[in-house]
Amino acid sequence: MHNMYPKKGRVILHVDMNSFYASVEMAYDSSLKGKPLAIAGNVEERRGIIVTCSYEARRYGVKTTMPLWEAKKLCPQLIVKSPDFDKYRKASLAMFDLLRQYTSLVEPVSIDEGYMDISGCHEIGSPIEIAKSIQQRILQTLDLPCSIGIAPNKFLAKTASDMKKPMGITVLRKRDVRDRLWPLKVTEMHGIGEKTGQKLESLGVRTIGDLAQANEVQLRHALGINGLKLRYRANGEDSREVDPDSIYEHKSVGNSTTLPHDSTNQKELLTIIHGLSEKVAVRLKRKGLAGQKIGITIRYKNRKTITRSKTLLNPITAHEEISEEAQALFKSNWNGDAVRLLGVTAFEVIEKQEAYKQLDLFSYQHEAKKEPLFSAMEKLQAKYGKKAVQKGLDYTHDSGTNLRAETSFSKDFLDPRH
Structure with missing residues (x-):
């Protein structure tokens, strides 16, 4: 068995659940198996958007993010259900608990996928035997399908798991x-x-x-x-290690500025916060990150400094959203005294592609509709300058309570301490 493991190097598995939300629904209701099923928000409305769908639905051309009306046009018999994120989180936690029975080196990267380093597991079996065991046990105990990639590093393991779905096991070596x-x-x-x-x-x-x-x-x-x-x-190279503690990481991206003069002008101060938020958004975008908490720093004329933050229901990266949250924090915490310094920070940042949303789809659709606008604005600003096109701002309006019914499906949800 030792011969099936490299003397130097690692054996990494990437476990990727297949059509996760739809599969969980099928596990709870076996009558849905083998049928075209889609998970979508606002299922009573034509403007709902597909979150995910079963492989049976995909055969008709139904895809993630497709408008519900278009999906039903392609597949009139499509069964549509609203998301039930309590079910999905429960299934995810059970899946990761099962993976940890093989090795402590398990790194969740989202609600439905994770890496395992099985380099020291030669006593359990060969890499392929371990992958088959994991796949069968997840299917038998949770009634959920998964695909698994086996490789010497994370990148190749992730690539391998995508090569055969559903229920595939693929080995990808550097020489391949x-x-x-x-x-x-x-x-x-x-x-x-x-x-x-x-x-x-x-x-x-x-x-x-x-x-x-x-x-x-x-x-x-x-x-x-x-x-x-x-x-x-x-070139098949990736030196990243499987890090079980990555779910505890808390990083930040922020910008601050000392004002040219102490100010009590609210409009001026909010304009500065808006500008700082833009800088934070640009840095987040450049790094491919999203913030799960927004914070502000206010330093007064007498050098007294306060910091206040708000944990968001959903990770954000857009300039306007960061600005909205930061301005609301400022309005609710500024005591009216002259301000010397302002700062805006995105805390607990995660990779944007790992920021899974719990969608009741009001905000999902709202965000999806804004994306073409933001993309068009960015192109125009890149060509003609930032002042060529701008979104109107109302600095005196108090946005009040954030009513977006969203929840992050980031790695925090996989933190066993919760």
């Missing part, structure tokens, strides 16, 4: 990268979205193989340090 990954389109690589793909294509990088051999100077100029990281990944 040239034949199995390099011919694929660069946009099929984990970690590359549409915008990054467009930038890479402008450099003549169309396949993962092209990226693996791309000019480092050009990549860094176009994508910053992330360009070099992606090239590294395209």
Whole structure:
């Protein structure tokens, strides 16, 4: 059995639950099995949006984020259910508890996926035997399907788990990268979205193989340090360790400024907070992060300093949302004295792609509808300057209580201490 494990290096599994929300619903109601099922918000309304769907529904062309009316047009017999996040969280916690029976080196990355380092598990069985055992036990005890990737690092394990769904087990070694990954389109690589793909294509990088051999100077100029990281990944390299404690990490991104003169002008102070929020949003976007808590710092003329923060129901990254939260905090905590310094900080930041939302879909749809607008604004501002197009602001309006019924499905939900 020792011969099936490398003498140097690691064996990493990536466990990815298949069509998780829909599968959990099927586990609770077996009559739904084998039928086209979608989870969506505002199921009574045509403007609802698909959160996820079963593989039976996908055969009809139904996709995540598709408007409900379009999905029903493609699949008239589609069964639609509202999300039940208590069920999903319970199933997720049970799944991770099962994984920890094999090794303590389990790193949740979202509600329905996680990494395992089984390098020291040769006494249990071979990597493939362990993967089969995990897959079968999750199916037998939770009635949920999953796919598992087996590889020497996180990137390849994640890539492998995507190769065969549902209920697949795929081994991907470094020596397989040239034949199995390099011919694929660069946009099929984990970690590359549409915008990054467009930038890479402008450099003549169309396949993962092209990226693996791309000019480092050009990549860094176009994508910053992330360009070099992606090239590294395209060559099958990834030095990240499986970190069980990553769910406890709390990081922050913030900006502050000392005012040119002490001020008691609320409109001026709110304008400064709005500007600081924009800087925080830009840094979050550049790093691919979202904040789960927004905080402000107020330093008065007498140098007394206070900090106040608010934990959000849902991670945010957009400039307007950060500004709204920060301004509301300022209004409720400023005592009216002259202000010397202001700061805005996003706390407990997580990777944007790992920020899963609990959607009652009012806010999901609201956010989805805003995305094309923000994208168009960014393009116009990039071409003609920031002042070319701006969203109107009302600094005197008190937004009051945040009524968005959303909840983060970030790693905090997987923290066993909760």
